[in-house]
Amino acid sequence: MAQVFNSAAAVLQAVGQDLGTTGWLAITQERIDTFADATGDHQWIHVDPVRAQGGPFGTTIAHGYLTLSLANLFLPQLVQYQGLKMGVNYGCDKVRFPAPVPVGARVRGHGAVVAAEPVKGGGVQATVRITVQIEGSDKPGCVVDTISRLFF
Template structure:
């Protein structure tokens, strides 16, 4: 884990990769819970029997938003910022889902800092570049630019 000792250190890291998280398994149970929470119970996510018969690879696939929802965990795992009061999710840009995530796959996040700009009062708006990789995959599951507001 990389620890930043304030906004200046974070701003100095613009254009660099911060780190890569550990792998996390995307189980069918996790997919089902996400489907329940979001009311997105499309068969490609939850119907294992139909997926065996009709899906390439014979498995259900995770929701793209499930992969993206793991972003805060990936970022917290690879970095810390000292002296914060709080952090707010400011949004996301340029989100692309490049490969399906079959149930049982493992994902990890590759985190970089794309931009950092001080904002009043006493804040720093940071754009994080996130690449969510699939273990053994040729293409990432997702690439996104996530924006956070950090306040000290």
């Protein structure tokens, strides 16, 4: 269940708050291939299961940027804003890929509000850290600090 914020003040007060986790999502070869088609990145470690068996991971792996893009899927499952006049993605900080995400793995997003500050015009800039957890792995597939500008 997503945490709901209805004002800039509520977001500012949420710094340090854990937002919980999403449900699990299976990383299929179809998802990897679709991402490869969308981005033009057809490197064999992503799209050639036969060749990837002999590679460093023993199977195909999700693109790092595919894993990163899941933050966009997970974020609204973790946090929602009511009464928002406008919200924009401002950017990302500290993107890391600590572990590969093999095909067939299940991943989920974990969120935490790591920073918030007022911005000109009465809005707030919120930084939410999304950690893409891999089921059964001690290391995440991606950690990213997403930055949003919100105007209520």
